[in-house]
Amino acid sequence: MAGGALPGFRDFYPHEFAQRAHIFRAWREVARRYAFSEYDGPPLEPLDLYTKKSGDEIVGQLYNFKDKGDRDVALRPEMTPTFARMVGARANALRKPVRWFSIPQLFRYERAQRGRLREHFQLNVDIVGEASELADAELLCVAIDIMKELDLGPADVRARVSDRLLLNALLAAIGVASEQVPVVFSVIDKIDRVSAAATEEKLAETGLNPSQIARIVGLTARQTLDSLKREFGTDGALGERFAVLDRYLAHLTALGVDDWIDLDLRIVRGLAYYTGIVFELFDAKGELRAICGGGRYDTLLESLGGANLPALGFGMGDVVLGELLKERGLLTVPEGSGADLFIVGGNGVLQHGIAHALRLASILRDAGLSVDYSLNAEVYQTRASRNQVDSAKKSGARAAIYFDNETDVVVQGLIGKLNDAPKMSFPAVPLLANTPHAVAVLKNWYELNLTGSATGAPSLTPDA
RNA sequence: GUGACUGUAGCUCAAUUGGUUAGAGCACCGGUCUGUGGCACCGGGGGUUGCGGGUUCAAUCCCCGUCAGUCACCCCA
Numbered sequence: 001m002a003g004g005a006l007p008g009f010r011d012f013y014p015h016e017f018a019q020r021a022h023i024f025r026a027w028r029e030v031a032r033r034y035a036f037s038e039y040d041g042p043p044l045e046p047l048d049l050y051t052k053k054s055g056d057e058i059v060g061q062l063y064n065f066k067d068k069g070d071r072d073v074a075l076r077p078e079m080t081p082t083f084a085r086m087v088g089a090r091a092n093a094l095r096k097p098v099r100w101f102s103i104p105q106l107f108r109y110e111r112a113q114r115g116r117l118r119e120h121f122q123l124n125v126d127i128v129g130e131a132s133e134l135a136d137a138e139l140l141c142v143a144i145d146i147m148k149e150l151d152l153g154p155a156d157v158r159a160r161v162s163d164r165l166l167l168n169a170l171l172a173a174i175g176v177a178s179e180q181v182p183v184v185f186s187v188i189d190k191i192d193r194v195s196a197a198a199t200e201e202k203l204a205e206t207g208l209n210p211s212q213i214a215r216i217v218g219l220t221a222r223q224t225l226d227s228l229k230r231e232f233g234t235d236g237a238l239g240e241r242f243a244v245l246d247r248y249l250a251h252l253t254a255l256g257v258d259d260w261i262d263l264d265l266r267i268v269r270g271l272a273y274y275t276g277i278v279f280e281l282f283d284a285k286g287e288l289r290a291i292c293g294g295g296r297y298d299t300l301l302e303s304l305g306g307a308n309l310p311a312l313g314f315g316m317g318d319v320v321l322g323e324l325l326k327e328r329g330l331l332t333v334p335e336g337s338g339a340d341l342f343i344v345g346g347n348g349v350l351q352h353g354i355a356h357a358l359r360l361a362s363i364l365r366d367a368g369l370s371v372d373y374s375l376n377a378e379v380y381q382t383r384a385s386r387n388q389v390d391s392a393k394k395s396g397a398r399a400a401i402y403f404d405n406e407t408d409v410v411v412q413g414l415i416g417k418l419n420d421a422p423k424m425s426f427p428a429v430p431l432l433a434n435t436p437h438a439v440a441v442l443k444n445w446y447e448l449n450l451t452g453s454a455t456g457a458p459s460l461t462p463d464a
Numbered sequence: 465g466u467g468a469c470u471g472u473a474g475c476u477c478a479a480u481u482g483g484u485u486a487g488a489g490c491a492c493c494g495g496u497c498u499g500u501g502g503c504a505c506c507g508g509g510g511g512u513u514g515c516g517g518g519u520u521c522a523a524u525c526c527c528c529g530u531c532a533g534u535c536a537c538c539c540c541a
Binding site: 007013059060076078079080106108110111113114116122138159247289290293315332347364380385387389390393412415416417418419420421 | 465494496499500501502503516531533534535538
């Protein structure tokens with residue numbers, strides 16, 4: 001459609017914004033439970049923050065330009081360099097381990113596809129200053145707990161875990177030379193998207209013999225540490241790495257998330273900078289792109305000019321996650337304003353002037369309730385009250401409030417069938433006099449009867 | 465950046481092998497029902513058929529271009 005947002009960019013109408021807010025809420029809530037602190041940085045950064053480490057070819061995927069001061073700048077395509085700079089600048093002053101998270105909007109100039117836009121929000125969760133595998137377990141547990149918070153279970157989402165150091169040790173045991181390792185990693189990364197013949201050819205090109213190739217391909221099918229131990233033994237560096245992973249998995253079991261996890265040595269992550277345990281979260285059906293990916297990058301902070309500190313983190317975008325939630329019917333949000341109370345006038349209820357409604361609205365708003373009403377005084381006073389109730393209901397208001405007679409105002413719940421919804425009369429005179437007790441009684445009744453799941457209030461789960 | 469497919473109302477879709485004024489449901493707006501409806505009924509606003517050319521007496525339909533979307537590559541922070 002002409003006149004829409006730029007390609008790969010999204011307009012968030014209130015409905016979409018509510019969906020986004022639902023995801024953000026889960027992110028922040030779980031991060032809070034794990035005692036992470038939120039931070040942010042600039043959306044516009046010096047171009048060389050990204051080219052220094054990744055080389056000039058990354059410019060093709062950046063929104064970059066010269067600003068009016070002739071500086072080369074770019075919209076941030078990822079958070080890690082900013083994070084590294086911020087941590088590096090205060091590395092000595094920060095209490096370790098650093099547990100930080102952020103929800104930046106990131107930009108990349110490339111052709112949009114499903115689950116891959118030119119702009120997205122990405123939860124970044126990072127831990128700095130702790131080399132123990134317990135930190136790795138904690139990090140993955142955060143990602144999994146977010147899935148739980150969004151009502152996804154281990155049948156919906158799988159966490160695939162690997163370890164670059166283990167893979168290195170296994171490849172060494174197979175006889176792969178260190179200069180061959182990057183090629184092997186790249187082949188393993190693509191093994192599902194490339195034919196077996198092409199995989200073998202690529203490996204053969206690097207000088208590996210058929211027996212080595214067979215063992216490498218065999219690695220990508222292994223499911224358990226035990227089978228690897230049987231094949232390769234537990235001596236030396238390999239054995240030490242097995243021990244680390246055994247402890248890592250034991251921690252995850254103790255944290256209660258072991259049924260989400262699959263060992264999968266195919267997960268190497270495209271990025272060269274990962275140095276240890278890595279993981280990705282996928283939908284269990286394997287239809288979508290990765291929901292989340294991360295791992296340990298113990299050398300990255302130093303190479304980005306920061307401190308020499310061990311670190312690990314993950315990124316989780318809102319796009320694929322949103323697709324998955326929509327597919328599972330877990331992203332339904334209430335329509336409309338969701339006002340607490342909608343003041344109804346018109347024939348059918350006591351004819352009061354609009355001033356009474358405004359007075360009531362003002363008092364209730366001061367008490368912290370959200371209040372809506374017709375913004376046309378003539379409509380308020382003349383339109384049939386039942387039509388106004390209809391409008392109130394459609395607007396998403398939880399309850400209508402109207403002057404029933406000279407002495408009472410009535411609060412009528414609007415959720416579900418009207419005759420099943422809670423309804424209560426309150427004395428009008430003390431309310432309009434803003435008597436604290438009268439207002440508190442109404443508010444308490446509202447909160448007890450019209451909020452929370454017990455009343456069938458709008459929830460984020462589909463209607464039965 | 466490469467290739468394939470698809471573009472009709474806010475949404476989901478119609479429209480006879482190319483043929484009058486492009487329709488319907490939902491949504492939206494207004495009204496009727498003096499009171500229970502997750503109604504019902506009546507009415508209304510909404511479209512340069514993505515855009516621009518071409519072929520034709522005539523184009524939503526055929527052709528070309530362009531833009532956008534989807535998918536596969538590329539890339540994946």
